[in-house]
Amino acid sequence: MSILAWTWILTGLSFALYIYIAYATRAKSTGDFYAAEQAVPPILNGMAIGADWMSAASFISMAGLISFLGRDGSFYLMGWTGGYVLLAMLFAPYLRKYGKFTIPQFMADRYYSNSIRVLSLLCAIFVSFTYVAGQMRGVGVVFSRFMGVGINTGVIIGMALVFFYATLGGMKGITYTQVAQYVVLIIAYLIPAIFISMQFTGNPIPQLGMGSTISAEGAARLNDATTQGKYLLDVLNTIQKDLGLAAYTSGQRPRIDVWFITMSLMIGTAGLPHILVRFFTVPKIRDARSSVGWALLFIALLYTTAPAIAVFARTNFVKSIHNVKYVDAPSWFKNWEKTGLVKFVDKNNDGVMTIAKGAWDKPDSKNEVKIDQDIMVLANPEIAKLPNWVVGLIGAGGLAAALSTAAGLLLVISAAISHDLMKGIITPDMSESAELWWARAAAGVAVVIAGLFGIYPPGFVAQVVAFAFGLAAASFFPCILMGVFNKKANKEGAMAGMFVGIIFVAAYISYFKFVNPAANNKDGWWFGISPEGIGTVGAVLNFITMWIVGKFTPEPPQEIQDLVGSLRYPGKAAPPSSAGH
Amino acid sequence: MSIHATKELQAYWKENLLIIVIHLAIWFFVSFFCGIMIADQLDAYMIGGFPLGFWFANQGSIVIFVILITSYVMLMNKLDKKYDVHEG
Numbered sequence: 001m002s003i004l005a006w007t008w009i010l011t012g013l014s015f016a017l018y019i020y021i022a023y024a025t026r027a028k029s030t031g032d033f034y035a036a037e038q039a040v041p042p043i044l045n046g047m048a049i050g051a052d053w054m055s056a057a058s059f060i061s062m063a064g065l066i067s068f069l070g071r072d073g074s075f076y077l078m079g080w081t082g083g084y085v086l087l088a089m090l091f092a093p094y095l096r097k098y099g100k101f102t103i104p105q106f107m108a109d110r111y112y113s114n115s116i117r118v119l120s121l122l123c124a125i126f127v128s129f130t131y132v133a134g135q136m137r138g139v140g141v142v143f144s145r146f147m148g149v150g151i152n153t154g155v156i157i158g159m160a161l162v163f164f165y166a167t168l169g170g171m172k173g174i175t176y177t178q179v180a181q182y183v184v185l186i187i188a189y190l191i192p193a194i195f196i197s198m199q200f201t202g203n204p205i206p207q208l209g210m211g212s213t214i215s216a217e218g219a220a221r222l223n224d225a226t227t228q229g230k231y232l233l234d235v236l237n238t239i240q241k242d243l244g245l246a247a248y249t250s251g252q253r254p255r256i257d258v259w260f261i262t263m264s265l266m267i268g269t270a271g272l273p274h275i276l277v278r279f280f281t282v283p284k285i286r287d288a289r290s291s292v293g294w295a296l297l298f299i300a301l302l303y304t305t306a307p308a309i310a311v312f313a314r315t316n317f318v319k320s321i322h323n324v325k326y327v328d329a330p331s332w333f334k335n336w337e338k339t340g341l342v343k344f345v346d347k348n349n350d351g352v353m354t355i356a357k358g359a360w361d362k363p364d365s366k367n368e369v370k371i372d373q374d375i376m377v378l379a380n381p382e383i384a385k386l387p388n389w390v391v392g393l394i395g396a397g398g399l400a401a402a403l404s405t406a407a408g409l410l411l412v413i414s415a416a417i418s419h420d421l422m423k424g425i426i427t428p429d430m431s432e433s434a435e436l437w438w439a440r441a442a443a444g445v446a447v448v449i450a451g452l453f454g455i456y457p458p459g460f461v462a463q464v465v466a467f468a469f470g471l472a473a474a475s476f477f478p479c480i481l482m483g484v485f486n487k488k489a490n491k492e493g494a495m496a497g498m499f500v501g502i503i504f505v506a507a508y509i510s511y512f513k514f515v516n517p518a519a520n521n522k523d524g525w526w527f528g529i530s531p532e533g534i535g536t537v538g539a540v541l542n543f544i545t546m547w548i549v550g551k552f553t554p555e556p557p558q559e560i561q562d563l564v565g566s567l568r569y570p571g572k573a574a575p576p577s578s579a580g581h
Numbered sequence: 582m583s584i585h586a587t588k589e590l591q592a593y594w595k596e597n598l599l600i601i602v603i604h605l606a607i608w609f610f611v612s613f614f615c616g617i618m619i620a621d622q623l624d625a626y627m628i629g630g631f632p633l634g635f636w637f638a639n640q641g642s643i644v645i646f647v648i649l650i651t652s653y654v655m656l657m658n659k660l661d662k663k664y665d666v667h668e669g
Contacts, residue, residue, distance in 0.1 A: 071620065071638050071639065073639075074616060074617075074639055077638070077639060077642075077643060078612045078616055078638065078643065081643045082608065082612050082642070082646055084646065084650065085608045085649055085650060086605075088650045088653055088654070089600075089605065089650075089653055090601070093657075208629075210630075210631075211628070211629040211630040213630065233630050233632070234630065249635040250621075251620060251621065251638075255617055255618060259617050262613065262617065286654075286657070286667070286668065289653070289654045292650055293647070293650040293651055293653075293654050296647050296650055297647050304640050568590075568594050568597070569590055569593065570667060571661070571665075571666040571667060571668050
């Protein structure tokens, strides 16, 4: 059977499964809709968080990005996993003890202020829309590359599916659908990696294969008998040097920038509302702790495989293209040329493909081959000559990753509108069924807007992803942290801190991305910190502002300090008001 | 609630904070220190085919993060029992 047929069959089967699960687990109450009636077992919650977390970008683009960045790519790897350690120890158990439905609601109760609820819900909506735009586009891209339908048709199919299960099922439907989507995406990601690791090193575990020696079969596949018995990473380092590039395992970016980006991604992760709300869905506080552990385990399966794919794919790609005559180019290269992801421009008219330092479309570089980062995951199974059904899996996996993340984000937007804005502020006496209606309507409208972003992508989508993490890091992270760990943190401090954090980060990113892009390089940045890493500085400013303003304004009322006290202890035990701080 | 119980809860919170500080110190050490700040120096050592600094940056820190959360969960479950604040 052809790749196209396999892709349609596997995608069709996975979609049927999602629809069945969504129907079987549809929400009946607002508790169901926002928090799945707090009845999700921790292992399943961990899988749902994993699917929620791993987006189209993690699945399709990350390994390719890393293959170009070498060791520097580790800010994605550590940054997008290390935040879970913070979540487990600093947030999850306390948010679960609080036990309500949304992050803006927590902010409003803890900082006894409806203004902070409005600020938080605007922040949550902005961060989530920024993120979801890329997901719907990702759905369209996967459809068009693997199934031969237009990007827009793909987006509409994706919209219809998400519309169905998000409005019907709410958090409950989404959670159980995400469990299935996690299974689909991780299988789709691991199977090609295991095959390739076996072929090159004889070791079926890609995480170990990447640090192993190349087998006889691997050397034959690379058409280079001299590589047999050498460590794969050494071979790749030599390849890079021959091309005039830096060694793969070495770092090029200034360390201070790598440090700040990693920190920004970690605390941004811990401040993202669509992940934080997950800890409201489990039955007990100890389940909130352990579900972070399961989540990180499931995420780590993909995040430790990605750098292995990066190493295998890059070695394989360069070896099968560099210094090869274009007429002898492998069939996958010609197939993917149609998508524009790879391209050969014969600058010196010798008919031989040359990979070198610099850009393929600049005349001053010898490089003649365009390599889009996405090709490393999308074409990897074909490059490694894997069976057609494995290639077909990639499409289903990419769709699972994009759809599951989109659904989780849409739910945050819907809850911010129905629960925080309508029920919380505008019409507090609204009945539960009216609120549920608002939740579904808001989810529906949000899906349509997200779909429109996917069909007409604003040119700045790639630029504003830095916004999502930067804002989460500079706004929610410090306020929630202080909200739990400092009883004296007050509303004036939190308000001021959030404003300072948000304005600083927004100004810094806007300046370098929109106002003066020419200065967006390490000489233009403050202390060499790129816009991607500035969230760390925003968070520090937020902490300092909160502390200083808190010193000069009244401390929180006693009942708020008691609430904070009670967050710190599981079970029924609540400390009396004399418990101090 | 008696004064005794209050003291107990404060002791529980203190032990909780200690567990958090120790785990976050390791979290910081493996990622920011080994994986970034001294990665170049560590690259002089190899484990298998991995230069050590590169391994921390690409694989090791993630594996250790998983172990850290596991250890935290187990210690906290024990602590909840010790102070009798665990949920039924």
